[in-house]
Amino acid sequence: MADDEKKRLEEAKKAKQAEIDRKRAEVRKRMEEASKAKKAKKGFMTPERKKKLRLLLRKKAAEELKKEQERKAAERRRIIEERCGKAKNIEDANEAELQTICQMYWHRIYNLEGDKYELERAIEIRKMEIADLNSQVNDLRGKFVKPTLKKVSKYENKFAKLQKKAAEFNFRNQLKVVKKKEFTLEEEDKEKKPDWSKGKPGDQKVKEEEVEA
CATH class of the missing domain: 1.20.5 (Single alpha-helices involved in coiled-coils or other helix-helix interfaces)
Incomplete structure (x- = not known):
């Protein structure tokens, strides 16, 4: 009985291992097929095919652009004829x-x-x-619309102040410096009398004649 049990366990293990190997083989096969499909897709657009496709796209774009220009020109002519009429034979x-x-x-x-x-x-x-x-x-x-203000340079005020100070400095330098004469007691004695205090030139002679008489 023990031998039979061992055989069944070994067979079960073998069957399980075989199932695992089979699943791994299937997964490996699917991955290989997917990689082959990717390689086939990548190799579809060869440089020559890309060049041909680029030329076809350019040709198609040029045709579309030409058709659009013709359509616009026809529309322009139609509008001009509607507004101005047909040209007269002059x-x-x-x-x-x-x-x-x-x-x-x-x-x-x-x-x-x-x-x-x-x-x-x-x-x-x-x-x-x-x-x-x-x-x-x-x-x-309740909103107040701000009026548009003119831009004023912030340096203009500084320049104006500097010019004003320079003008004041020049004006002060141009002023004449008046020196006050300091008088002392000795200088007051030495001062000459003014001309009006001397009297007329004939007054001195009159005084001398009176003294002689």
């Missing part, structure tokens, strides 16, 4: 026909100028209304 026209064509163009220009003036006036009115509404909205919100 070379084979006589004087009366030329006058008629000029009058027609003059009336067209006159009407267009009138329409232009009305449109500009309507635009100005709209702008004024928009500005008024904006100011009303700001007043309701």
Whole structure:
């Protein structure tokens, strides 16, 4: 009985190991197939194929651009014909026909100028209304619109102050320095009497004659 039990255990182990090996082989096979598929995908775009694809894309883009330009040119011609009309044959026209064509163009220009003036006036009115509404909205919100201020250089005030100080310094240097003469008692005695205190030139002679008499 013990031998049979051992045999069953060994067979179970072998079967389990065989199952594990089989699963590992399957996983390995799947991984190899996936790697082969990746390599095949990477090798699909060869340099020659890339070059051909690039040329085809450029050709397609050039064709699309040409079609777009033609479409825009046709649209432009259509709009010009609608607004200005077809070009008149001036070379084979006589004087009366030329006058008629000029009058027609003059009336067209006159009407267009009138329409232009009305449109500009309507635009100005709209702008004024928009500005008024904006100011009303700001007043309701309690916001104050800051006025646009001019940029002032911060160095201008410094230069102005320096120039002012330099002007004051020059003005002080140009002023004459007045020296006050200090008088002493001795200098007061030595001072000469003024001319008015001496009297007239004839007064001295009159005094001498009176003394002799």
